Structures are given as C-alpha cells and as structure tokens.
Amino acid sequence: MIRLYVFPARLKGTPNPSLFCVKLETALRLAGVPHQLWYEMDPSKGPKGKVPFIEIEGERIADSALILYQLKEKLGVDLDRGLDDAERAMSHSIERMVEERLSWTIAYSRWIDEANWPAVKKALFQGLPFPLSRIVPGSARKAVKAALHAQGTGRHNREEIYDLGARDLAALSALLGERRFFFGEEARLADVTVYAALISIIGPDLESPLKAAALSHENLVRHAERMGELYAAKRPRNRINLTLAA
Ligand SMILES: N[C@@H](CCC(=O)N[C@@H](CS)C(=O)NCC(=O)O)C(=O)O
Known part of the structure; x- marks a missing residue:
C-alpha cells in the first residue's frame, strides 16, 4: 500500500494547504490508486525536504511530477492515457x-x-x-x-x-x-x-x-x-x- 505524506489539512476550503499535495492526492484518487494518507508537518522528513512525498515498497520518493512518472512506470497509472x-x-x-x-x-x-x-x-x-x-x-x-x-x-x-x-x-x-x-x-x-x-x-x-x-x-x-x-x-x-x- 502506498503511503502518501501530505501536510495536515489545516486551511478550511481546500483539501490541503499545499497545491502540490492537493494535486497528488487528487491524481491518486482519480486513478484509483490505493493509498493511505499520512500527515507530515516537517518537510525535512521527505527525501528532498519537501512535501508531498510517497513511500512505496519501503522507498520514499519526492516531487508530485516525479512520483507520477514513477507510478506510471511501476503501476501503469496514467491519467493522460489516450491523449495524442x-x-x-x-x-x-x-x-x-x-x-x-x-x-x-x-x-x-x-x-x-x-x-x-x-x-x-x-x-x-x-x-x-x-x-x-x-x-x-x-x-x-x-x-x-x-x-x-x-x-x-x-x-x-x-x-x-x-x-x-x-x-x-x-x-x-x-x-x-x-x-x-x-x-x-x-x-x-x-x-x-x-x-x-x-x-x-x-x-x-x-x-x-x-x-x-x-x-x-x-x-x-x-x-x-x-x-x-x-x-x-x-x-x-x-x-x-x-x-x-x-
Ligand atoms: N515540485 C514539488 C514542489 C513541492 C513543494 O514546493 N512543497 C512545498 C509546500 S507547497 C514544501 O514542502 N516546502 C517546504 C520547503 O521548501 O521547505 C512537487 O511537485 O511536489
């Protein structure tokens, strides 16, 4: 199961204070990728000192774009499938x-x-x-x-x-x-x-x-x-x- 680390949802009106966390969580939801949401307040816990990051098969990966590229490679997750x-x-x-x-x-x-x-x-x-x-x-x-x-x-x-x-x-x-x-x-x-x-x-x-x-x-x-x-x-x-x- 993928762990998705995001900031705590502390800003009313948006799922997450971070645009990048909203993006990645929404992408995983829309693609139907099973995941657990973990709240992390300290970006330095991520491999690149930023949130969001994920943990998959014991490996931590940072950056919403790089994560999605990896998920495409590993799991075939591709929201743009069928586009020319x-x-x-x-x-x-x-x-x-x-x-x-x-x-x-x-x-x-x-x-x-x-x-x-x-x-x-x-x-x-x-x-x-x-x-x-x-x-x-x-x-x-x-x-x-x-x-x-x-x-x-x-x-x-x-x-x-x-x-x-x-x-x-x-x-x-x-x-x-x-x-x-x-x-x-x-x-x-x-x-x-x-x-x-x-x-x-x-x-x-x-x-x-x-x-x-x-x-x-x-x-x-x-x-x-x-x-x-x-x-x-x-x-x-x-x-x-x-x-x-x-
Ligand atoms: N390119 C990164 C950007 C992530 C990012 O900028 N995260 C910010 C929060 S919105 C962060 O963790 N900042 C903490 C810091 O720079 O110390 C992505 O797509 O995930």
Missing part, C-alpha cells in the same frame, strides 16, 4: 505553468500579502506550543519570502504579481473554453493540476486580486466545482490513515 502527443504536450505545459508560475502567486497571496497573512498564520500554525508559536510562523514566512525572491516573483510589486497571476488564469480559461475538462469529457492530469490551483485560490476564506481574477472566469469556477465533485466521489474507502507521521 500534442495533447500530452499541452497537458504538460499546463502543469508546468501552474506549478512554476501560478503557484508562486498563490504563495505570495498567502504568505506575503499583509491582507491574508494573519489568517494564514492562524490556520497553519494553530496548536503550536509557546515559544514555538512565536518563532516558527515568522521564520517559515521568512523562508517563503527568500524562496519567492530567489525564484523571481518576489522581486515584483504587489500589482505586478497579481497581474501575472491573472494572466495565467485568463490563459487557462481560454484553453478550457466551454469544455467540461481540458481534453473533453474525462479529467486528465492538467485538470487535476488546475483544480489544485483553483481550489487553493477560491476555496479558503482569503481575499485577493488573484481570487477576484479566478472568480471572474465562470468556466474555471465551474471546472473547480466539477473537479471537487469528482474528488469527493473518488474518496478511497478504508484507505485513509489520518495519522500524524511519527
């Missing part, structure tokens, strides 16, 4: 745009934007004992700020960052058009990845120009609703272990 080469390339491009660009705007809106940080801090770090409650949130925020700066997004001003995010969302909306899913009637990896981003933006009770931009695209909102229904319908039975990892 150009569609697969489009699916890949959508996944990369969401993860390499849009996700940083989401991180900014939660961790840096003063309008949301107090609520995010409260949700993510609830229950930490003193004095950790005084130290951990600030140092985690500092680390995200440094990562945003290194990646580049953090060098733009607030207006520019939200404008970049709004452009990504507009592109996704145009690509989706009137279809139910990006490649027709079936949800593919691109749909899973976009859902992970959309529910991260729209789901939590946090306001930002990014959320306003997402809500302005009716087709994206409907897509998120549709994917949310699929996510709920594909809940694995007796396979969830909501235990905090030791």
